[in-house]
Amino acid sequence: MDPHYSQQPGLEVVHQHGLEVAVQEYDHSLPEVRADEYILGGKETILPPKYPIAQSSEYPEYYASPSQGPAELASTGPPGRRKRLWFVIGGVIAVVVILGAVLGGVLGSRAAKSSAGSSEATQTGGGGNPNPPPAGNNTAPANTTAAAPQSIRAGSGLSVTGWRKPSGGVEPYLFYQDPKDGLRYSRCDTSKRTLGNDSACWEAPVSFNSFATAGTRLAASTALWGDKYQPQIEIFYAGFKTRLLGADLNPQLTPNTSDSSVNQVQVTTTASSGLTAYWPWTIYQSADGVLYHVRNRLLGLFAPSPTDWDNNRTNISALSTSPLAIVPMSSNFSRIAIKGGYAVFHLSPTTPPKLAVSITDLTSPQLASDYPLSWPTTLPDITPKENTPLAAFSVARQADELQRVDTYVLYREEKGGVSVLYTATLETGMQWKIAAGGKAFEGMDDGSEIACLTMATSFYDAVKAGVVLEEAGAETARCFFQKVPMP
Template sequence: MEPRGDAHNGGEQPGLEVASHGGLEVAAQERCGYGQSLPEVRPGEYLEAGKEVTTPYSDYPEHSPFSGPPPYPPHGPPAEPAGAQATRKKRLWLVIGGVIAVVVVLAAVLGGVLGSRAANSSAASQTGADSGDSAQNPSTAGNTTDRTSGSNSTGTQLIRQGSGLSVTGWRKPDGGVETYLFYQDSANGLRYSRCDTSRRSTGNESACWEPPISFNSVAQMGTRLAASTIIWGDKYRPQTQLFYTDFHTRLLGININAQLQPNVSDDSVNKVDVSTGPNSSLAAYWPWTIYQDPTGELYHVRNLLGGNYEPSVFFWDNNETNTTTALNASRLAVVPTSTNFSLIAVKAGYAVFYQDAASNKLAVAITDLASPEVPEGFAQPWPVALPDIVIPARSPIAAFSVARPGDRLQRVDTYVLYLDANGDIAVLYTAPSSSSSSEMAAWMTAQPAALKGADRDTDIACLNMPTSFWDAAGADVLLEEASAETARCFFQRGGKVVEVRLDSRETGEWVVVGEVPMS
């Protein structure tokens, strides 16, 4: 297909092609200037060690569990006195006998353990496509950083209390909405629950949720989660992504793509050495993923899109957002600032909500808003100066944007949910009365009864519907207006995950949909 006109391309340079450059290496913790890409990692440089993949000179001792004795000098082992040889042989046989007995016992124990694990996760040795990859790119198989596989959960599987939550979804060709809710279980494993709105029934909307699916992953305990959705051409219809951190605080990702087998695969960001802060929050809206580095600075990782904004198989940016005032381990939430993907995928295309370090107030930044490279067609949707809202330190924050009805500038209305000092979830949102105005929207606040009584350690997740420059039919996918199907958020109350939806744009009222089943 020919590239579209400039009105669609926005600030992106069309015609870029994905190229594989062998021989390039990634330097750990390398920071790039804006617009520079992190080089591709040579797959051959990685060695597999269980669930982890390490370089031959790994600093982590768990990657090298066996250490042999020091070698003999070139002239061979030292000679022994002749009279000591008989005694040594006797001792040697005793030692050998003891070693054999120990080996037999260990083999029996390890055989049982490993056999059980193999039976439960035999699919973990398979991988699928990377971000931007497809079934036509099998060369990446076997070289990924994190082995993942999906399997149906059996028995009662409880969500971890205070688990990270993240949700994403898309509008299917039949008009229904498919939603993926991600969370962590009590054993630190990652899971998702899937809802297809065609399964909802009157009076029982929670009937849409299927049994949870679990993943073999290396997620650290308490990892924050960030999910997003890619829609592009025939390759991604759609591809669901989840980002998380492992016990080395590396940023890792997995993909879910029903068109591929296996349909769960490692993301190509795993091949880029991105380290987050020890308790960094995560937030994502394709092609952006936001994290906090060990110094407290906010960074965004962006997939380097090609012509017609096609996802890249190999290349990512990793750049500072110039947001230096975030509280250490502040929770993060990201939203698109336009309804048009060609304005979202470039400078000023997203906003990140966070907690200010000096005041503990809720704050927001539209990255690169003052840059001369902001596309001419971009219109700032609302003021970045928020009302004075002080929240408890590291209080959960979630946000979503929807299309502003009838707005010719393709601006968004945005809703921000946060936990207040009373343990209730409050809402900051833009006034809908400004939809037809050329001025920016004003901020309003609400404390809906449906959001009261949340667990003190809850996370909050809200659904941002995806956008695309080029879907399977070659058309744009614009951000949707708020609807009962899509304006939904999730949090924990009494240890259970509660689903709520926006009931009125005018009053900011919400209603409880029900509880998401976890077994």
């Protein structure tokens, strides 16, 4: 480990661009909850499903029987008074996380900065490949932990995914691209945070072999299942000849990083396609503007398939080069993994483009007969700023027996500020409301993306129990973005 890690940490950044999770709480236009009011909605014991697993004629994948629906998990919270959401831009609460200033405590050092400038870390088997072979012939790379100051590409794609460890801490993985087009991730174990130093959990960034195109968007998701996927992180990106490529990160394996089997599916996207993922779904855009979803062909008990994926056209058309943001539509994985299981936010192909949301298969005869819609699919009339970033996350709705979700969507306004569209329960029913991001986003780079964390869920974990989506809480649902650090 670099001896400078014990000093004030930082990450060398191109043109002084940084990456940040907002540090301030939302203003009181959004309700708040105190930390001591937070109740975890972690693992709930369930039995294996009692319904037969049927194959869809439309998608050759495993889906639950539409007549019986998925097996139910327990509700994510006890009944009682409605909690006020502790909503802070950057997630449910926020911690300063700046690449170029202070990401976690181990991403570099200011001492090294004075002598190294914006130098790159030496990578062994990691980073971008200027002449990548065709996808599908990639060799499994070895992991390399950086031992020198790192850099993040200005305007880098950003994606974050994470899970709650059996020990209790939340473990997010944040992915980004360096100036030489290599991919890296930084990992945090929130149980290692210390009083007054919320960023102490971040470990040294790791580079891994990839074949990413310059400026690719990134999409990360987490597979949790049994004792072999605890967890397995999937990162998807655009590679050689705009192929959709991926890598698997599994700390239980040696090497712990390898090429994803999705590389064998021969999926072609576009150089500017948006990407977004929540296991088992990955969404991308084709040249004609239509969205496609790639779905892991889950096995019995919703086990991940190590080799098989399906690539299907949806009925969703979006603005060319639209950013994409997926959210689960239930706190129960057995609903997330089947038809109607996700929603995707995007920009409409209209003049001017509007913020839109789509849920596939709502009219499908295979949709579960008791499908609970979490919120209205008609959004307020919103015209975001041109080239807006777009991010979204879901949390379990408090004490909701139908296991619905509350969702938050972050975008840039025409005037440049960041706003949040969020679901609110009113006397007239569930509605969308808008709040300003305020000072939390001051200094955010014009070309910065935003990445928000939605916690992983599972039907069948290492102790044969289900993991449901958590309610809004102090360690979860954080968002990251690039920011010019203060001098």
